[in-house]
Each structure stands twice: as C-alpha cells, then as structure tokens.
Amino acid sequence: xxxxxxxxxxxxxxxxxxxxxxxxxxxxxxxxxxxxxxxxxxxxxxxxxxxxxxxxxxxxxxxxxxxxxxxxxxxxxxxxxxxxxxxxxxxxxxxxxxxxxxxxxxxxxxxxxxxxxxxxxxxxxxxxxxxxxxxxxxxxxxxxxxxxxxxxxxxxxxxxxxxxxxxxxxxxxxxxxxxxxxxxx
Amino acid sequence: xxxxxxxxxxxxxxxxxxxxxxxxxxxxxxxxxxxxxxxxxxxxxxxxxxxxxxxxxxxxxxxxxxxxxxxxxxxxxxxxxxxxxxxxxxxxxxxxxxxxxxxxxxxxxxxxxxxxxxxxxxxxxxxxxxxxxxxxxxxxxxxxxxxxxxxxxxxxxxxxxxxxxxxxxxxxxxxxxxxxxxxxxxxxxxxxxxxxxxxxxxxxxxxxxxxxxxxxxxxxxxxxxxxxxxxxxxxxxxxxxxxxxxxxxxxxxxxxxxxxxxxxxxxxxxxxxxxxxxxxxxxxxxxx
Numbered sequence: 213x214x215x216x217x218x219x220x221x222x223x224x225x226x227x228x229x230x231x232x233x234x235x236x237x238x239x240x241x242x243x244x245x246x247x248x249x250x251x252x253x254x255x256x257x258x259x260x261x262x263x264x265x266x267x268x269x270x271x272x273x274x275x276x277x278x279x280x281x282x283x284x285x286x287x288x289x290x291x292x293x294x295x296x297x298x299x300x301x302x303x304x305x306x307x308x309x310x311x312x313x314x315x316x317x318x319x320x321x322x323x324x325x326x327x328x329x330x331x332x333x334x335x336x337x338x339x340x341x342x343x344x345x346x347x348x349x350x351x352x353x354x355x356x357x358x359x360x361x362x363x364x365x366x367x368x369x370x371x372x373x374x375x376x377x378x379x380x381x382x383x384x385x386x387x388x389x390x391x392x393x394x395x396x397x
Numbered sequence: 398x399x400x401x402x403x404x405x406x407x408x409x410x411x412x413x414x415x416x417x418x419x420x421x422x423x424x425x426x427x428x429x430x431x432x433x434x435x436x437x438x439x440x441x442x443x444x445x446x447x448x449x450x451x452x453x454x455x456x457x458x459x460x461x462x463x464x465x466x467x468x469x470x471x472x473x474x475x476x477x478x479x480x481x482x483x484x485x486x487x488x489x490x491x492x493x494x495x496x497x498x499x500x501x502x503x504x505x506x507x508x509x510x511x512x513x514x515x516x517x518x519x520x521x522x523x524x525x526x527x528x529x530x531x532x533x534x535x536x537x538x539x540x541x542x543x544x545x546x547x548x549x550x551x552x553x554x555x556x557x558x559x560x561x562x563x564x565x566x567x568x569x570x571x572x573x574x575x576x577x578x579x580x581x582x583x584x585x586x587x588x589x590x591x592x593x594x595x596x597x598x599x600x601x602x603x604x605x606x607x608x609x610x611x612x613x614x615x616x617x618x619x620x621x622x623x624x625x626x627x628x629x630x631x632x633x634x635x636x637x638x639x640x641x642x643x644x645x646x647x648x649x650x651x652x653x654x655x656x657x658x659x660x661x662x663x664x665x666x667x668x669x670x671x672x673x674x675x676x677x678x679x680x681x682x683x684x685x
Contacts, residue, residue, distance in 0.1 A: 287588035288552035330443030340406035380437035
C-alpha cells in the first residue's frame with residue numbers, strides 16, 4: 213500500500229469528517245506532539261498521530277474499528293498542543309459518533325455501555341443518579357462484583373445519594389426527544 | 398457580589414464537600430450564590446461522544462434558564478461542567494447555523510448571553526488575593542500542598558479562557574494568599590484517567606498513581622483539587638493504587654475551598670473533612 217499521501221489526492225473519509233464536523237485533519241503534518249502528550253496512547257492500538265494519518269489515507273474501517281477512539285480520555289492535551297490547530301479530541305468524538313451510528317460493535321463494549329446507561333439516566337432523572345448508573349452498568353456489562361467494597365465505603369461516607377431527584381426530568385426528556393427527531397433526518 | 402450558581406450533579410452527591418466548603422467560603426468573602434432552579438445535568442462525559450446536538454443542548458439549556466432568571470454571570474465549580482459549558486458556548490458562537498438549531502431544541506434565543514466563571518477565577522480576580530489574606534484566622538504554614546488543576550479547567554485555552562494551560566497558578570496564588578505553602582511539581586495538568594474509573598479502571602490506577610507519586614516525591618502533605626472527578630479518582634482509588642504498587646501515600650485529597658475554609662477558621666464539620674476516604678486528620682493537626 214502507498215503510505216505517502218500525494219498532494220493532489222483527497223481522502224473521501226477526511227472530507228466526510230470535515231463536512232459533518234468542520235474539522236480538517238488534512239492540516240496534520242505528523243509531528244506527533246499529540247501522541248507524545250497523550251496519557252492513554254500506551255493502551256491504544258493506533259496512536260493519535262497514526263489515526264490522523266489513517267484518516268488521510270481513507271482507511272475508514274481501520275479507524276472506526278480501532279480501540280483508540282474509545283480510549284481517548286478527552287483530556288484535550290492533543291488539541292491544545294497541535295501546531296496545526298487540528299482539534300484532535302473533537303475528531304475523536306466525531307469518530308465515536310460515526311462508529312455508533314454505523315452500528316460498529318467496539319472492542320471495549322463496557323465503554324459504549326457506560327455512555328448508553330449514563331444518557332438513559334440523565335434522560336430519565338434529569339440529573340445524574342450515580343447509584344442508578346452503577347446498577348445499570350453492572351446489568352449491561354455483567355461485572356457484578358466489581359468495586360463492591362469501594363461502593364459500600366462510599367455509601368457509608370454519604371458520597372452516593374440513595375434516591376434520585378427527578379428534578380428537571382421533564383426538561384431532559386423533551387430535549388432528548390427533540391434531538392432524536394432532528395438526528396433522524 | 399451576587400452570582401447564579403450551577404452546582405452540577407457531583408456537587409449534590411460524590412462531591413458534597415466541595416459544595417458545602419465553597420458556599421462557606423463564599424459567605425466569608427461576601428459572595429452571594431443563588432442556585433439555579435431546576436438545573437439539569439450538563440451531559441458531562443456521556444453526551445459529547447454520542448451526540449453533538451445533545452452535548453450542546455444540555456449545557457445551553459441551563460444557560461438559557463440562567464439568562465431567563467436575569468443573571469448575566471454564573472459560577473460553575475465542577476471542572477467537567479465548566480468545560481462543557483465553555484465548549485458549548487464556543488461551538489455555537491462560531492457556527493450560526495448550529496446555534497439556530499440548538500436554540501430550536503432548547504426553545505430559547507440568547508440575547509446578551511451568560512458569562513461562565515470558575516470560582517478560582519472569581520476568588521483570585523474579583524475578590525482579590527489581598528482580601529483573602531485579610532480573612533485568615535488560622536496558621537497553616539506547616540502544611541505543604543501541591544495544586545492539581547487537571548485537564549478541563551485549562552484546556553483547550555481558546556475555549557476555557559482561564560489561567561495558563563501548561564503551568565496554571567491561580568490555585569497556588571489563592572492558597573499562598575491564605576498562608577498555605579504550595580510546592581512546585583510536574584503534574585499540575587496531567588490527566589487522572591477521568592471517567593474511565595467505572596469502565597477501564599486500570600487506566601485510572603496507572604495515571605492517578607503517577608500523580609500521587611509526583612506529589613510524594615516533592616514532599617507534599619496533601620493535594621489540593623478543583624474537580625470532583627480528579628478528587629474521586631485520587632481519593633477513592635488511592636488504597637487500591639497503594640496495594641497494586643506496594644507503596645504508601647496517605648495523601649489527603651482536598652478541595653481548595655476546604656483548605657481556604659480551614660485558614661478562615663470555618664469548623665471542620667462544616668467543610669465535611671470526614672467525607673473523604675483517605676483520612677484527613679494529619680491536615681487538621683497542622684492547623685494552629
């Protein structure tokens with residue numbers, strides 16, 4: 213495969229990202245500052261710089277199936293340090309949204325389960341109900357015994373409220389419904 | 398000085414001590430906080446990786462409610478909420494089409510807008526370091542602290558418009574002003590692993606360990622924080638980290654407002670110092 217990118221070729225995938233999010237990955241000149249500063253790059257299958265390059269090569273399947281997009285902690289270090297002002301953390305969000313919409317099953321299903329249960333929680337209660345989130349996440353991932361000891365300690369310290377508030381829940385349900393309606397189009 | 402106050406979900410649960418200590422400190426320095434009625438979750442770690450519209454609509458709906466209630470300024474102490482508020486404003490400011498779409502969803506058209514502030518900014522700039530120094534009652538000069546700012550207060554600087562993104566100093570200046578020595582260290586803005594606590598805990602264990610190790614190596618007695626997620630990771634996971642790496646830290650993780658409260662002689666019970674998992678007795682012993 214040709215790994216250098218001739219200046220007259222344009223990656224269709226990079227164009228789609230630009231059209232949907234306004235983010236131009238083509239400005240990347242592979243200085244790797246994003247990767248050097250990334251606290252989670254050690255755990256990713258492709259580094260942030262490699263992922264930017266893969267987008268420019270049009271390797272959509274590779275990018276959307278990478279662990280990188282799910283392991284981004286959204287710490288914004290890459291975005292802050294990029295000399296070409298590529299908003300890499302925002303590109304990662306765009307890629308996650310694309311992967312979810314394309315129905316791609318991520319290698320780390322607990323992370324998408326975390327998003328799903330978190331959003332259900334907000335829509336239903338209006339404000340985050342932590343104990344509900346933990347319970348729902350356990351049901352979704354099957355990791356029933358994880359952090360039980362810590363959970364009990366936090367309950368004893370009064371760090372987790374026992375009951376949800378429901379305040380603002382009519383507002384969040386309305387917003388979620390309107391967003392869903394618009395995103396169908 | 399009167400401001401609208403958006404506590405966010407954490408300050409009503411896992412970070413109750415941040416809420417209580419902030420309120421107590423604000424009362425001392427003459428800031429009146431009015432909690433936003435019917436506030437909703439800002440979407441935090443959940444909305445932005447799944448839906449752009451939702452990630453903008455949730456924080457902006459809160460700002461709409463604040464604008465409707467007549468406030469022009471809001472204090473947002475949680476770093477994650479602060480970041481989502483600032484990012485959503487930045488995105489719609491630069492894209493009129495997107496702004497119109499979000500305004501349709503939240504059923505509100507912004508007029509003058511609402512300015513979002515972090516309490517570190519208000520306390521260091523609007524109240525002023527001199528005023529803070531005047532209020533000191535207790536001597537905490539025997540306590541050595543490192544200030545941990547984390548990611549979302551300072552990055553990306555174009556959006557947060559707050560302090561220096563690589564070497565922030567606002568928290569150091571505030572604590573120094575109330576007589577608490579702060580140490581220089583290399584982990585001020587490193588990531589603690591954030592919301593991976595519940596899903597990829599091993600990432601939090603590694604990253605938070607690096608931060609605790611950095612604080613220990615410069616001889617800190619405690620770590621001062623301004624973010625509920627940072628506090629939770631460094632405090633609640635500390636014992637697990639010590640077991641995993643066969644070491645001891647015993648580093649209390651305190652909100653900067655709790656430390657200010659101690660200097661102002663606000664009772665420890667009011668600051669909820671016993672709410673932490675890592676024992677805070679060592680800190681209290683240094684208050685004279």
